Amino acid sequence: MVSSRSAFAALLRAWRDRLSPADAGFAVTDRRRAPGLRREELAQLAGLSVDYILRLEQGRAKNPSAQVVGALARALQLSRAERDQLYRGAGLLPPQDGTVSAHVPAGIQRLAARLGDVPIGVFTADWTLVWWNTTWSALHGDPAVLPPAERNLARALFGNGAAHASMLPMQSEHGQDAFEASIVADLKDAVSRYPGDARLDRLVRELRGASDAFARLWATRTAATQHTTDRKTIRHPEVGDILLDCDVLIVPGADLRMVTYTAATGSSDAGKLDLLRVTGGRTPAEPS
Structure with missing residues (x-):
């Protein structure tokens, strides 16, 4: 369980660092010290609290729900394969074919x-x-x-x-x-x-x-x-x-x-x- 949480946390941090703030609709200023989204920006996009994002990235949050993982996948603009990887990292089955998809390319x-x-x-x-x-x-x-x-x-x-x-x-x-x-x-x-x-x-x-x-x-x-x-x-x-x-x-x-x-x-x-x-x-x- 601990290793699974660590893997999920690592994916979350890596994909947050990868996403350009401009592609997510945020202004890019000279005051940014690092590329990627800030935690508060990811929290805003996913409809989650900043504290919860922090606990997920530190591997301290247990068993995120399918709704939470889906919201994170959309906020991080993941591909379908990456979305499925995030679900598996959370110990969940990815959305099945033949059901209404909430994936936004x-x-x-x-x-x-x-x-x-x-x-x-x-x-x-x-x-x-x-x-x-x-x-x-x-x-x-x-x-x-x-x-x-x-x-x-x-x-x-x-x-x-x-x-x-x-x-x-x-x-x-x-x-x-x-x-x-x-x-x-x-x-x-x-x-x-x-x-x-x-x-x-x-x-x-x-x-x-x-x-x-x-x-x-x-x-x-x-x-x-x-x-x-x-x-x-x-x-x-x-x-x-x-x-x-x-x-x-x-x-x-x-x-x-x-x-x-x-x-x-x-x-x-x-x-x-x-x-x-x-x-x-x-x-x-x-x-x-």
Whole structure:
């Protein structure tokens, strides 16, 4: 067990030192004394505490969960082979083929990090949010405060837990019914492609029991359009209503959706988005 922890710790340190801060979306300044990510930056990207990262790197933390290892693998921009090596180093089986993948390729993360002015969230085939930037957090609220299982759009729409409670009021140009139907259509498609995914099965069973609307949409035989592009009005507590173009970009070969929000240059909505970017979605403190 000790040697396994040491191997995991060594991998974590080596891959943290390898990753360029710029590729992870952080500014590179002359004050950096060493290449690679700082522990606090890795902690921020993975949604973990700095103390926990330190204990993992020192081999003092026991039995990291699959969710923790997956978050670290995404934050470190590991390849699939490296991700599997990290899972094995933690004494866990790597994610199996035939299940919904939460792996975000390094190139997608680098691309998204370079588009920091645009709110970007990366979702899996079952609409679980696995990567986001700070502008996304400013617009929607920080997903890191939610348990990983609650970072799911279907749970936000149809569930009765933390995801639903944290979702800001939002209106779709196509109408709320069409928006909800498109998310259910996406889940139906995911189930058809990943029939052996136990977590996806639990999600569907949970939502069928929690929401009459979900159960009705799941039972219908009428084909619904999958969620792609939309215009949405988001009611933000600091800037009020903000109308944005929402585009859903499919990542070929990875079965991921990259969701972006933009506004026309010079519009009042673009100004509101700029304000959120600067303030992080919080009202600036009054001068004393």
